Amino acid sequence: MVRAKSLKRIDGMSDIFARIVAMIGAVMILMRRWGKSPHAPAVGAAPAIPEAQPQRIPTLKMPTAKGWSDGHVPTVAPGLKVNAFAKGLKHPRWIHVLPNGDVLIAEALGVDGGRIKTPFDYAMYSTMKRAAAVGVSANRITLLRDTDGDGVAETRHVFMEGLNHPFGMAMLDGTFYVGNTDGVVAYPYSDGATRIEATGRKIADFKPAGHWTRSLLANSDGTKLYVGVGSLSNIAENGMEVEEGRAAIYELDLTTGTNRIFAGGLRNPVGLAFEPSTNMLWTVVNERDGLGDETPPDYLTSVRDGGFYGWPFCYWGQTVDDRVPQDAALVASALTPDYALGGHTASLGLCWLPAGTLPGFPDGMVIGQHGSWNRSTLSGYRVIFVPFENGRPSGPPRDILTGFLAPDEKFSYGRPVGVKIGPDGSLLVADDVGDVIWRVTAA
Template sequence: MGSFAQAVGTAPAIPEAKPQGAIPMLKMPTAMGWEPGEKPAVAAGLKVTPFALKLKHPRWAYVLPNGDVLIAESAGIPGTPKNVRDYAMTGQTKITAPGRTLMEMKPGGHWTRNIIASKDGSKLYVAVGSESNIAENGMAAEEGRALIFELDLTTEKHRVFASGLRNAVGMAWEPTNGSLWTVVNERDGLGDETPPDYLTSVKDGGFYGWPYSYWGQTVDDRVPQDAALVARASTPDYALGGHTASLGLCWLPEGTLKGLPGGMVIGQHGSWNRSKLSGYKVILVPFSNGVPTGTPIDILTGFLADDEKTSHGRPVGVAVARDGALLAVDDVGDAVWRVTAA
């Protein structure tokens, strides 16, 4: 593990940048899926069972107040993926109506749009990734990108909540102080561990560096600079290692799964551009007094073959069901896995 273990935590040792040129290293395992009866490996004291199989490239899970579980599939709803829509459902198991557009956004680049509702249900927070790696096409092309919007559902007006987030994906609320947290996929082309993807609290009006700097105020020399923005760039709370493609995020209350502390569960989709692959697992980052602490705990592993040539699955969204089970979405295995006490 070496440097990978060092580039994790609240004070990571991030190696010096080694620019790799316009085309980064490519190392992508062949997607094989799971054979009948196969499943991921699970932490001691827990068990994993299929919650749903034979889905169509599932990506996300949402648990409704009544306990119903919604699964978002990449091929599930026709239409452009760039916008935010709402849909009326009354007893259906699948969405069939076209929906109503709440926000129009640019297509291309990081094309997924992740959402989370405020606790009172009056607002949506919408994560939008960048159009490019380091704004190679200019900052005009990045307008409305690399940020989190706040959308008022009453007025249908939106504003920038936080910016400088290259590709913020999953979001979750930390319950002790009510803060919003996200996982961010950082830039490519500077080495295996540089910079690390990260987990961070998101402050209203906060700026997190992209594209000018990373991990706070470490300048990316490949980018034309804005010294004023770099000066106010916030340092993320917790490094997750380089290129882990950390996507899913949910809060796991202490005591929900036997033997595990409270903290943030993260679905790591896995790397494609480093010499030794990283991610390809579901982890827990322990929290204490509202902030991350200690080292990550592996919950689900075994998605990647030992020789790194094939993958059975790749974790994406994570959620806690009303009965306390942890649900982990797998878009290569076309499955949702359910983790409970053994």
């Protein structure tokens, strides 16, 4: 986290320097557009991934956070409607629904300005700040309750506060689990409680910083928790020693108290979901930067026990990243993901959508695409649906919610993150720029 003195020094740097960095970034984007024609999105089970074009300085482009004006809402797919389930939150990221129908929202913001050492680091920090992607974290979980069933939360309570960048949540057998950036903590919970004040018990430790989110998902019998832990860096540029235990999905055995890496080589696995017909674990992964607009694509994939998915040595199977010192044996073992989601879409949220939950949508996965910061033409900034048949993706993605990004790409009204089926069968979407929880239902 950024110390107070560091923040003061960073924010006090001259506007002239910031403008120069922005101008350099704009020129670089134009040069890249002129230098080669745009590629079609790398999407689907057999994507056309362009040849890597290593960038000495990565593309930096992000819209200014604007938020939603009164009456302005995202664009919804035909046959659906959207309303604000709750407004006025502070950077809502993740959603969990308790058995009694209460909706919990993790409000947190990653602050990583402590590694500002170069002009590009400063440009990155300034851009992220303008886009409302860095700042002071609320570090709390808020409880929302729709008491009259009208699709709007009438009451809210501070369920927990003083946490360390909370993200994932799970509730099992009277125990509430929180995925803080530095580990998973268990708390006693009573049905219907609107606040937890008891001291928690830490059941797993994880290294903070870098990709800071710690998503949680319980298995069907409640004996295990799966935890997504992202890498510290882009391509292990600080060495593999500091990446030990990262870029992986962990399995926590709640019966024995032990944990292990379930699958590795996953640069930043965030959303987790089970496909019910096969009981297979799936995740969405944010891939590496600095190789071009569509190279490599973020992806949706099933997760095999003991599987290795390439990071940092290779991507999309065994395509070697020449920027990284190689490990031939690990490259040879790398699995190819199941379904590409396009380059730098920042696909974060993931949940299973049973057929009929939304009219016209079969079984499949819903994905919250937070949106890019590192390509010449922005991608993501939408909620999409990937249909499934026989436990596998079975067709092209469909939009559920769009309109988070202005047509000229200068502003973002919102950025979708977590997605979850609500207690009434609606689809809930966390929007961390709009500070809204959106609710999608049949029109």
